Amino acid sequence: MNKSFFLKAATSVAFFVSASAMAQQAPLPVSENTIKNAAMLRDKALKSDSAYEILEALTTEVGPRLGGSDKEAEAIQWAIKRLNDLGFDKVYTEPVMVEKWQRISERASIVSPYTQPLHITALGKSAATPKGGVTAEIVHIPTYEALLAADPAKIEGKIVFISNRMERHKTGKGYGPAVQARGKGASEAARKGAKAIIIRSIGTDSHRLPHTGGVNYEEDAPKIAAAALSNPDADQLERMLKRSKPITMHLDVQTKFHGEVEMANVIGEITGREKPDEVVLIGGHLDSWDLGTGAIDDGAGVALTVAAANMIQDTLQMRPRKTIRVVLFSAEELGIIGAKAYAKAHEADIDKHVIGAESDFGAGPIWALASKVSTDSAHVIDKMAQIMGPLGVVRSARKAYGGPDIGEVGKLGMPAVDLMQDGTDYFDLHHTADDTLDKVNPEHLRQNLAAWVVFTYIAAEWPGDFR
Amino acid sequence: MNKSFFLKAATSVAFFVSASAMAQQAPLPVSENTIKNAAMLRDKALKSDSAYEILEALTTEVGPRLGGSDKEAEAIQWAIKRLNDLGFDKVYTEPVMVEKWQRISERASIVSPYTQPLHITALGKSAATPKGGVTAEIVHIPTYEALLAADPAKIEGKIVFISNRMERHKTGKGYGPAVQARGKGASEAARKGAKAIIIRSIGTDSHRLPHTGGVNYEEDAPKIAAAALSNPDADQLERMLKRSKPITMHLDVQTKFHGEVEMANVIGEITGREKPDEVVLIGGHLDSWDLGTGAIDDGAGVALTVAAANMIQDTLQMRPRKTIRVVLFSAEELGIIGAKAYAKAHEADIDKHVIGAESDFGAGPIWALASKVSTDSAHVIDKMAQIMGPLGVVRSARKAYGGPDIGEVGKLGMPAVDLMQDGTDYFDLHHTADDTLDKVNPEHLRQNLAAWVVFTYIAAEWPGDFR
Numbered sequence: 058m059n060k061s062f063f064l065k066a067a068t069s070v071a072f073f074v075s076a077s078a079m080a081q082q083a084p085l086p087v088s089e090n091t092i093k094n095a096a097m098l099r100d101k102a103l104k105s106d107s108a109y110e111i112l113e114a115l116t117t118e119v120g121p122r123l124g125g126s127d128k129e130a131e132a133i134q135w136a137i138k139r140l141n142d143l144g145f146d147k148v149y150t151e152p153v154m155v156e157k158w159q160r161i162s163e164r165a166s167i168v169s170p171y172t173q174p175l176h177i178t179a180l181g182k183s184a185a186t187p188k189g190g191v192t193a194e195i196v197h198i199p200t201y202e203a204l205l206a207a208d209p210a211k212i213e214g215k216i217v218f219i220s221n222r223m224e225r226h227k228t229g230k231g232y233g234p235a236v237q238a239r240g241k242g243a244s245e246a247a248r249k250g251a252k253a254i255i256i257r258s259i260g261t262d263s264h265r266l267p268h269t270g271g272v273n274y275e276e277d278a279p280k281i282a283a284a285a286l287s288n289p290d291a292d293q294l295e296r297m298l299k300r301s302k303p304i305t306m307h308l309d310v311q312t313k314f315h316g317e318v319e320m321a322n323v324i325g326e327i328t329g330r331e332k333p334d335e336v337v338l339i340g341g342h343l344d345s346w347d348l349g350t351g352a353i354d355d356g357a358g359v360a361l362t363v364a365a366a367n368m369i370q371d372t373l374q375m376r377p378r379k380t381i382r383v384v385l386f387s388a389e390e391l392g393i394i395g396a397k398a399y400a401k402a403h404e405a406d407i408d409k410h411v412i413g414a415e416s417d418f419g420a421g422p423i424w425a426l427a428s429k430v431s432t433d434s435a436h437v438i439d440k441m442a443q444i445m446g447p448l449g450v451v452r453s454a455r456k457a458y459g460g461p462d463i464g465e466v467g468k469l470g471m472p473a474v475d476l477m478q479d480g481t482d483y484f485d486l487h488h489t490a491d492d493t494l495d496k497v498n499p500e501h502l503r504q505n506l507a508a509w510v511v512f513t514y515i516a517a518e519w520p521g522d523f524r
Numbered sequence: 525m526n527k528s529f530f531l532k533a534a535t536s537v538a539f540f541v542s543a544s545a546m547a548q549q550a551p552l553p554v555s556e557n558t559i560k561n562a563a564m565l566r567d568k569a570l571k572s573d574s575a576y577e578i579l580e581a582l583t584t585e586v587g588p589r590l591g592g593s594d595k596e597a598e599a600i601q602w603a604i605k606r607l608n609d610l611g612f613d614k615v616y617t618e619p620v621m622v623e624k625w626q627r628i629s630e631r632a633s634i635v636s637p638y639t640q641p642l643h644i645t646a647l648g649k650s651a652a653t654p655k656g657g658v659t660a661e662i663v664h665i666p667t668y669e670a671l672l673a674a675d676p677a678k679i680e681g682k683i684v685f686i687s688n689r690m691e692r693h694k695t696g697k698g699y700g701p702a703v704q705a706r707g708k709g710a711s712e713a714a715r716k717g718a719k720a721i722i723i724r725s726i727g728t729d730s731h732r733l734p735h736t737g738g739v740n741y742e743e744d745a746p747k748i749a750a751a752a753l754s755n756p757d758a759d760q761l762e763r764m765l766k767r768s769k770p771i772t773m774h775l776d777v778q779t780k781f782h783g784e785v786e787m788a789n790v791i792g793e794i795t796g797r798e799k800p801d802e803v804v805l806i807g808g809h810l811d812s813w814d815l816g817t818g819a820i821d822d823g824a825g826v827a828l829t830v831a832a833a834n835m836i837q838d839t840l841q842m843r844p845r846k847t848i849r850v851v852l853f854s855a856e857e858l859g860i861i862g863a864k865a866y867a868k869a870h871e872a873d874i875d876k877h878v879i880g881a882e883s884d885f886g887a888g889p890i891w892a893l894a895s896k897v898s899t900d901s902a903h904v905i906d907k908m909a910q911i912m913g914p915l916g917v918v919r920s921a922r923k924a925y926g927g928p929d930i931g932e933v934g935k936l937g938m939p940a941v942d943l944m945q946d947g948t949d950y951f952d953l954h955h956t957a958d959d960t961l962d963k964v965n966p967e968h969l970r971q972n973l974a975a976w977v978v979f980t981y982i983a984a985e986w987p988g989d990f991r
Contacts, residue, residue, distance in 0.1 A: 116760075117638070117760060117763045117764060118638055119638070120638065120639075120640040121640065171584070171585055171600075172587075172595075173588065174588075178959060197548070265960065266732060266733065287960050292960075293583075293584060296961075298579065349732075490643060490732040491732050493756040493760065494759070494763075495730045495755075495759050
């Protein structure tokens with residue numbers, strides 16, 4: 058996932074007593090049969106490696122799949138085939154235009170007074186340095202806020218180093234404050250005359266695998282190269298800077314923009330038996346960063362939502378009342394591009410979107426269920442949480458956001474839930490080469506799948522309105 | 525440290541009752557004053573960051589220091605200055621000739637039927653591939669033993685992949701069996717016609733930071749390029765191979781040999797007050813692999829032994845009876861080259877070497893003390909272990925080896941002890957880019973220093989003979 062989610066979701070989480078219990082009119086109940094089926098699906102999911110198998114195949118056979126690249130195009134074909142092989146009722150795509158960016162090479166070293174190579178990665182969509190790189194003194198700026206306040210005379214002609222550290226937290230709330238250095242640091246540094254910017258990785262690990270992620274250039278500023286140091290390299294640079302001698306760095310980042318290319322959101326549907334035009338929207342993003350194989354970001358989300366829909370289809374004798382639509386979004390990492398295209402394409406039929414949910418926070422256990430639904434339908438979410446109770450899931454009072462992609466549709470008024478995952482370790486791996494299958498615990502994936510089948514099935518079966 | 529230690533030290537460890545208690549003659553005791561001083565030094569060390577400060581400076585100011593490289597030469601100058609600044613009584617060097625090997629570049633990718641980059645490192649002293657690399661089918665061989673047994677017809681023209689996994693253990697005993705693939709695999713594969721060899725990293729982590737380490741070419745075999753995959757990449761390749769389609773890899777390893785250069789062992793001494801020509805020999809190796817900054821391998825050993833000698837010198841009013849000689853060995857990683865030069869240069873005065881010990885197994889806590897000394901002097905080691913008791917150190921019945929460097933001198937008959945460290949996590953970092961200062965726990969380093977001052981001081985003060 059990219060940064061937007063955390064900037065918006067830094068709100069508190071607590072146990073919840075549904076307001077629906079006090080509602081005037083008797084709300085439309087969840088039928089006993091629906092509850093029974095949901096519990097049965099949950100128990101089946103706890104024994105199923107179907108999500109893991111999809112994830113294993115995507116990461117092994119396709120691997121890295123940067124938005125707009127040939128590898129994303131390969132992933133799209135892979136997904137179409139997989140959804141067809143699984144027997145989805147409908148499989149189709151919707152076009153997404155993506156500006157193709159390519160990482161070519163990236164190198165950095167301290168050249169004076171010490172000589173050492175550093176582990177860096179170009180930030181996503183970074184501009185290149187001049188051929189051969191730049192060599193300049195480092196100016197150490199602790200945070201993005203300090204950069205805003207800094208005197209341009211101190212920055213002019215130098216390489217800015219922002220050293221802020223991300224804090225570890227189950228909800229990932231340390232990401233929002235830290236990531237501003239990545240998103241907005243480059244343009245601010247450039248406006249003050251910097252030759253380039255390097256940041257401490259926005260991540261919580263201590264390995265020499267730097268974290269990439271998108272940089273956003275503003276139009277009024279020169280586009281300077283932007284890169285992240287691994288956290289041990291940032292520590293090393295800070296130790297050098299403490300010695301109070303000028304530290305000179307050589308930075309060579311080569312990247313290329315290739316213009317717009319057509320990619321696609323891949324969509325699979327389980328057609329509703331009674332109201333096929335009403336859809337429960339679930340999904341994740343098919344693209345990944347280019348460094349890892351996109352196992353936790355967001356292969357897990359792709360695998361879980363595809364497997365959940367498929368299990369409901371394969372297990373029950375009847376299709377649920379409404380359609381389950383799984384959307385595998387294009388180019389999320391490059392700016393939620395696929396989801397924006399989906400929202401635009403579906404503006405006219407937005408009222409047919411019953412409710413939405415996304416999986417894009419790794420593969421840690423789900424521990425809470427949050428919602429943004431009408432008072433009269435909150436009891437349905439309470440019931441879902443109750444059925445998820447044996448999985449260790451509690452009801453959250455936090456207002457659901459929907460996730461970075463589904464949130465784009467949520468902005469148009471679609472209700473949403475968040476199946477909140479434990480993200481304690483997520484930012485150890487996020488946007489690094491270490492985002493690989495070995496980091497995924499198959500048992501956690503089964504727990505996730507169990508929660509997803511409960512939500513998806515009840516949402517598609519309950520006859521009422523979440524609006 | 526390199527591989528020799530573990531091949532030799534796979535013996536059992538147990539609590540120990542000294543045979544000296546049953547000796548016929550009353551052994552020469554450790555004086556009460558010596559015991560008191562040792563305990564005082566131990567308690568002082570537990571509050572001292574002197575070892576950490578040396579380690580911080582070496583890794584920050586010098587960083588990577590591959591044997592035979594300009595960086596090792598820089599480390600030698602750094603060490604001479606440091607020992608002088610610390611006030612050692614004598615600081616000098618002894619020459620060591622090292623064949624200079626250089627890593628230039630290394631790239632690998634799967635090109636068919638999947639297309640993905642892999643994280644690799646050239647093994648130390650690896651030959652290069654032809655310019656532009658080699659492209660060939662992978663043949664999967666589970667172990668070195670299986671390679672010995674393999675039909676050359678299956679290997680001819682292919683890239684051999686040995687996938688054996690190293691097991692994690694406190695004593696590091698999983699290293700010996702696994703590392704044969706690294707040391708001997710290349711020549712065996714070449715004899716059977718392989719174009720190159722790649723191995724699963726000899727390491728216990730799951731990060732995309734491959735483990736380098738020396739390859740030993742035999743004279744009767746062509747020299748083919750040898751590289752290690754990171755463990756997640758080895759997992760990925762194994763998953764691909766399970767799909768039972770031919771897997772084609774492109775491997776491009778560029779390295780260069782520059783001939784012999786002169787490096788040096790750096791030696792610092794605290795001159796004995798009574799028997800200055802008798803020496804207690806301690807040390808570690810100053811060189812490191814080029815990927816990390818050599819914090820645990822073996823900056824920690826350098827820092828601990830220098831700090832231990834220095835603390836004894838700075839704390840006590842009198843020098844110990846015998847000389848403490850700290851040797852910082854050159855080019856251990858490339859074949860224990862500095863230690864072999866030392867042993868050769870000191871063959872004639874080997875009987876003046878009272879006892880030796882080395883720190884070269886990272887920076888984990890010391891948990892046991894082993895010895896190779898005479899029966900009549902074993903009670904002295906028992907006493908050392910007793911004084912180290914509050915540090916969590918037990919007496920081991922294992923015969924001490926001395927470590928990879930000191931062991932070379934031990935071969936000539938010098939008694940030795942092993943201050944055995946907990947190596948549970950050592951092979952997560954060993955020979956990788958992740959061998960950096962942030963991995964060292966300052967509290968563990970203080971505990972190590974406390975054990976080192978006890979051993980070093982008593983060994984230099986006790987008037988008897990360990991032979």
